[in-house]
Amino acid sequence: MDEELPARLRAVPVLAGPLPRFDPDGADPAPGRQFARWLDDALDDGVPEPHVMTLSTADRDGKPSARVLMLRGLGADACSFVFASDAGSHKGHDLAANPHAALSWYWPRQGRQIRAAGPVEALDAGIARGDFLGRREASRIAGFTGRMSAPLAGPGAYDEERRRAADLVAADPQAVPEGHTVYRLRADEMEFFQGDPDGFHVRLHYARQGDDWKRGLLWP
Secondary structure (H helix, E strand, O other), X not given: OOOOXXXXXXXXXXXXXXXXXXXXXXXXXXXXXXXXXXXXXXXXXXXXXXXXXXXXXXXXXXXXXXXXXXXXXXXXXXXXXXXXXXXXXXXXXXXXXOOEEEEEEEEHHHOEEEEEEEEEEEOOHHHHHHHHHOOOHHHHHHHOOOOOOOOOOOOOHHHHHXXXXXXXXXXXXXXXXXXXXXXXXXXXXXXXXXXXXXXXXXXXXXXXXXXXXXXXXXXX
16 A cells, blocks of 8 residues: 555645535525525536536446436426436446436535435436437537447547447437437435535435425534
């Protein structure tokens, strides 16, 4: 083990501030709407890529996996979060076998973390089609390049597949990959973490109870 690494890591500033305050008593009773508030704050504050999040899944045997992708939509009242992927990808296989997942966001500029967990469902093909066709051309070409999560055949395979995909999109701009899927996670649990430079962090937890939510603070 690198004996110098712990000291180097401790020297990196964390939650240096100034950071926003968070009063849990003023939080929205519905966590989806509270998320929308914090997302608006992040956008107004110029937080880089606040829609980028980590999706954590597990396969049928419980083996976990995580990757970073983008939030594609929000149902604030229903507390639902929309993202997209290919059904044939690693995460697509995980969700088919075990349709539960967790999402997490971290915004260092504000010292804020958010976690959402719950069941996931695939939305209908029309929604997936609209999502894909609404993307810029380069993104659509990338969507047709190779097969997500599959091994590359060799160093030149990527460029060859990219050229093939570009020709396909040019010939048929309305084409959509067969496996392109839009998913929706309906949270049954959420947590909002506000960091504090002195370590007195605030953690507000929500748990769904039927049509209502139970709120409570957690020790940091």
